[in-house]
Amino acid sequence: MTHTGQRDVVVVGGGIIGLAIAWRAVSAGLSVTVVDPDPGRGSTWAAAGMLAPVAEAQFGEESLAALNLAAVRAWPGFAAALEAAAGQPVHFRADGTLLVAGDPSDRAATDRVLAFHQAIGLAAERLGARACRESEPLLAPGISGGVDLPDDHQVDNRSTVGALLAACETGGVLFVSDEVTRVDIRDDRATGVELSDGTRVDAGAVVVAAGSRSGALGGLPEAVRPPVRPVRGVTVRLQAGPGIPRLRRTVRALVHGRTCYLVPRHDGGLVLGATMEERGFDLSIPLGGLADLFEDARRVVPALDEYSVVETTSGLRPGSPDNGPIVGLTEVVGLVMATGHYRNGMLLAPLTADEVVGLLGSGSGSSDPSPSPFEAFRPDRFSPVVTGWLGTDS
Ligand SMILES: Cc1cc2nc3c(=O)[nH]c(=O)nc-3n(C[C@H](O)[C@H](O)[C@H](O)COP(=O)(O)OP(=O)(O)OC[C@H]3O[C@@H](n4cnc5c(N)ncnc54)[C@H](O)[C@@H]3O)c2cc1C
The missing domain is CATH 3.50.50.60 (FAD/NAD(P)-binding domain)
Structure with a gap:
């Protein structure tokens, strides 16, 4: 039929x-x-x-x-x-992304990212720690600087x-x-x-x-x-309640060599991501990867402690x-x-x-x-x- x-x-x-x-x-x-x-x-x-x-x-x-x-x-x-x-x-x-470095060794890595972007003619500007925090006041005082990525x-x-x-x-x-x-x-x-x-x-x-x-x-x-091939990734959906401060724009962070990102939504939601694992078609969500993600994100934006966890989702990127x-x-x-x-x-x-x-x-x-x-x-x-x-x- x-x-x-x-x-x-x-x-x-x-x-x-x-x-x-x-x-x-x-x-x-x-x-x-x-x-x-x-x-x-x-x-x-x-x-x-x-x-x-x-x-x-x-x-x-x-x-x-x-x-x-x-x-x-x-x-x-x-x-x-x-x-x-x-x-x-x-x-x-279309409000761009702020890439931030958690510590001085991460700063070297964000500088390499900056150099790559400039080498291929992409817009990117190096920012000191203070400029990063002026741009995004929820960033932790300890971050060591970052890069403005206006095209992300x-x-x-x-x-x-x-x-x-x-x-x-x-x-x-x-x-x-x-x-x-x-x-x-x-x-x-x-x-x-x-x-x-x-x-x-x-x-x-x-x-x-x-x-x-x-x-x-x-x-x-x-x-x-x-x-x-499937490459598993996990994102966490968070929500800021009334009166809880919100991120102005997307923040990507390098923390002790690990990457995480925080993507704010129009309604106070925030997507935190992401893990990368090659485990075939297994969609389970291991605690270890989530714990690392939470630790890195809280180090960069301490105000996340006030957010509620709404959902954890895993997906398989087609690699x-x-x-x-x-x-x-x-x-x-x-x-x-x-x-x-x-x-x-x-x-x-x-x-x-x-x-x-x-x-x-x-x-x-x-x-x-x-x-x-x-x-x-x-x-x-x-x-x-x-x-x-x-x-x-x-
Ligand atoms: C955690 C995570 C975060 C990500 N973040 C980003 C991001 O910020 N920006 C970005 O650009 N990308 C991001 N990606 C990557 C992005 O999600 C994928 O590249 C994209 O969704 C791939 O789309 P797709 O339509 O090819 O696959 P899918 O969204 O997986 O859709 C494939 C569809 O095919 C269907 N299907 C499968 N087999 C069959 C079949 N035999 N018959 C009929 N239907 C079938 C499935 O049901 C499914 O609905 C992320 C991925 C993950 C996992």
């Missing part, structure tokens, strides 16, 4: 990536089905919502930093368009999911609440997907956006199976071998990858959606003649096979 007849596109996975693609695709006039047993509740639900091209960039990741910068520039327009389509806010904030912003990840679901429904995206068991491929062409209840969705194109489970989908030939996303066509006609976004899925969602919709529309990428920022992040970089929409080397 098939669902709803032939569709232009079926998207496997309704996280931030799949939902953003579905919304942009339906807005471009395509008929779209999203299959997901629980849309928005994967890694996307756990995320802090930092849009951090600078703070997340590492030495040796210059092309990723360039992609991230293009991505953060796309966010204001994406947020405005999404809010207009959904009729609800996403709480995008934030959005409420859960508001964004809510808005995307609303915009998709309004636009006519069909949602199927089930799991894809296999991608159907006939004569080197993707023809749809099979679901766990035995039904099918027939489609002209299949977009794989199943986050950390993208590599586990049935039916994918080994040559195109994305090498994605790739080079930390970059895996976005583009494969050697199977009509099979498109949109996965591997690792620590930057929120940040990269708007750009990924536009890229994928460009690929779906033209069969060869965006109509924009300038090189795509995803050129260094194509699926075929992990396999020797050169791919093209028509299964040729075009």
